[in-house]
Amino acid sequence: MTTSRPVKTLPQRAGLGLKPEHYKTILSDRPDVGFFEVHAENYMGAGGPPHRYLEEIAALYPLSLHGVGLSIGAARGLDKAHLARLRQLIDRYRPQSFSEHLAWSTHETGFLNDLLPVPYTEETLARVVAHVDETQQTLGRPLLLENPSTYVLFADSTIDEVDFMATIAQRTGCGLLLDVNNVMVSAVNHRLDPFAYIDRFPVELVGEIHLAGYDETTDAAGDRLLIDAHGTSVRNDVIELYRYTLARSGPLPTLIEWDNDVPDFATLNAEAARADAMLSAAALQHAKGRAA
Amino acid sequence: MITGFAESQDAFAAALLHADQPLPPGITTARGMADAARFAVYRNNVFVGLTGALAQRFVVTEQLVGTDFFAGMARAYAQDHKPRSPLIIDYGDDFPDFVAAFPPAGGLPYLPDLARIEVAWTQAYHAAxxxxxxxxxxxxxxxxxxxxxxxxxxxxxxxxxxxxxxxxxxxxxxxxxxxxxxxxxxxxxxxxxxxxxxxxxxxxxxxxxxxxxxxxxxxxxxxxxxxxxxxxxxxxxxxxxxxxxxxxxxxxxxxxxxxx
Incomplete structure (x- = not known):
């Protein structure tokens, strides 16, 4: 499929995940937030307050639609009914961005409700490329594909994750969503250098960055095991990796993901303000770089 | 087309859903060996996600039986009832029927109908x-x-x-x-x-x-x-x-x- 590269229409600002407990605060206070992101599956009911609030908020802020259930990394075919629901949402809300994960979650036993890992081989690459093609054709627009956080490796894998993602983008015309927290989680879990991962990542294809907080434990061998938890503020090492990323990429739309133990809106907004300050600094640095 | 990829996902899914099963073949770590604690993160995510969705929906049911009892009942349900679609907002529509047939809850005969109110509440919330x-x-x-x-x-x-x-x-x-x-x-x-x-x-x-x-x-x-x-x-x-x-x-x- 030959689609053009995604137009980066989300602003180069920090955005927040939209949570029902904050609907009213957002509408009454109109906070200065760059954009809001919603999980598509939470807005697949027929009607009711979720749609009512999303319509009002999407009229005021740029919107990012983020799927968590398409299962692009599934070995078997995509769920056509789910694709149709996504198309309906996109037609209704015209979001500035649509993204999904390099992961699988649907199986014949049912929906497994987690983002499960995919081995990186020529066979899986062909399958994921076919699924991204099908998705983009059905939705009539390019998607951003997000790098996963993983806890295990596959002995069968023959392709490096960055190469795997870059090849998908090259073959399908999709853009990439760079989750910097996922980079840190996977790098620590698999004893890789997260900065080297960023060095090799095709940042020119990135349409959005995700930041989140991880939890930490140890595995059976006693090694550090980071868990992508989305229940705290962004950890300091991820902030440093984000700064490093921005120095390479320049400012990019950046989402703060905080989905569990959701705090009050002011706390979330403070996380966004921190990212916004870093984005401004990165913009200045890039402007100087161009002027020099 | 069923391929090696599909078979490996079948094995992964089977090991994910049944804690008594061995780890799926082919998973490893940077140390070069399978690690049960790592695979357990996925198992845990699946069940914590599903039972958490039930706890969010069946708030009064949980208050009536207590968090520990509810967690056990939700886990038993989730073991055999996976969501049929990625729409977690629908998950648990038949949880009241499960509660009605769950022997440890037999002492609370009103519990299934109370849970039916909570099913109806979410359905009404998302209805056209x-x-x-x-x-x-x-x-x-x-x-x-x-x-x-x-x-x-x-x-x-x-x-x-x-x-x-x-x-x-x-x-x-x-x-x-x-x-x-x-x-x-x-x-x-x-x-x-x-x-x-x-x-x-x-x-x-x-x-x-x-x-x-x-x-x-x-x-x-x-x-x-x-x-x-x-x-x-x-x-x-x-x-x-x-x-x-x-x-x-x-x-x-x-x-x-x-x-x-």
Whole structure:
């Protein structure tokens, strides 16, 4: 499929995940937030307050639609009914961005409700490329594909994750969503250098960055095991990796993901303000770089 | 096409769902060996995600049995009931049936119907929007065709008829301080969302049969006849007014016998 590269229409600002407990605060206070992101599956009911609030908020802020259930990394075919629901949402809300994960979650036993890992081989690459093609054709627009956080490796894998993602983008015309927290989680879990991962990542294809907080434990061998938890503020090492990323990429739309133990809106907004300050600094640095 | 990729996902899924199964073949770590603690993160994510979704939906059910009991019951349900689609907002629609057949909960016979209120609540919340039927429109219908009228249920409406006071129990748990329910009798509970807020309404006992018939598509005449037979004190005018005022309907069909 030959689609053009995604137009980066989300602003180069920090955005927040939209949570029902904050609907009213957002509408009454109109906070200065760059954009809001919603999980598509939470807005697949027929009607009711979720749609009512999303319509009002999407009229005021740029919107990012983020799927968590398409299962692009599934070995078997995509769920056509789910694709149709996504198309309906996109037609209704015209979001500035649509993204999904390099992961699988649907199986014949049912929906497994987690983002499960995919081995990186020529066979899986062909399958994921076919699924991204099908998705983009059905939705009539390019998607951003997000790098996963993983806890295990596959002995069968023959392709490096960055190469795997870059090849998908090259073959399908999709853009990439760079989750910097996922980079840190996977790098620590698999004893890789997260900065080297960023060095090799095709940042020119990135349409959005995700930041989140991880939890930490140890595995059976006693090694550090980071868990992508989305229940705290962004950890300091991820902030440093984000700064490093921005120095390479320049400012990019950046989402703060905080989905569990959701705090009050002011706390979330403070996380966004921190990212916004870093984005401004990165913009200045890039402007100087161009002027020099 | 079933390939090595599909087979490896089958093995991964099987090991994910059954903690007694060995780790799936082919998974490893940077140390070059499979690690049970790492695979357990995925197992845990699946079950914590599903049982968490149930706890979020069945708030009063959880309060009634306590968090530990609920966690065990939810885990038992999740073991054999995976969501049929990625729409977690629908997950647990048949949880009340599971609760009814879950032997450890047998001592709380009202629990399944209470859980049915909570299923209905979420369904009403996400149901299609519709403007409730205006009483004035109904008042214009000439009395002689009234018995043949069929009312269209509002898309959000659900009726739970219970042998237990589940509406009162649910109401009691909406307050900070839960007071015991004193009147122990069966209740018919109407759950609906005529506008933005979900309402949970206990119907007058003599209106239960009338409401049930109307929501099943019976004509006003048929529903009234059944209601009188069940409860001689049934008051047609009051019952109809009550249901219309709650917002239980969104339209009516005057045509005889046709019920789309």
């Amino acid at each position: 929007d519709a403007v409730p039927l205006d009483l004035a429109a109904l008042a214009e219908v000439s009395p002689e065709i009234l018995p043949d009228l069929r009312l269209v249920a509002h898309p959000s409406v659900r009726l739970i008829r219970s042998d237990f006071p589940v509406g009162s129990i649910w109401n009691a748990h909406q307050q900070d301080e839960v007071m015991p329910v004193s009147d122990w009798y069966g209740q018919a509970v109407l759950v609906l969302r005529p506008h933005m807020d979900v309402d949970v309404c206990i119907l007058p006992p003599q209106d239960a049969v009338f409401a049930a018939f109307l929501l099943n598509g019976a004509s006003l005449g048929e529903a009234a006849q059944a209601a009188f037979a069940a409860a001689p004190e049934f008051d047609f005018g009051a019952a109809l007014l009550g249901l219309v005022n709650l917002g239980a309907f969104c339209a009516f069909h005057p045509d005889k016998g046709s019920n789309p």
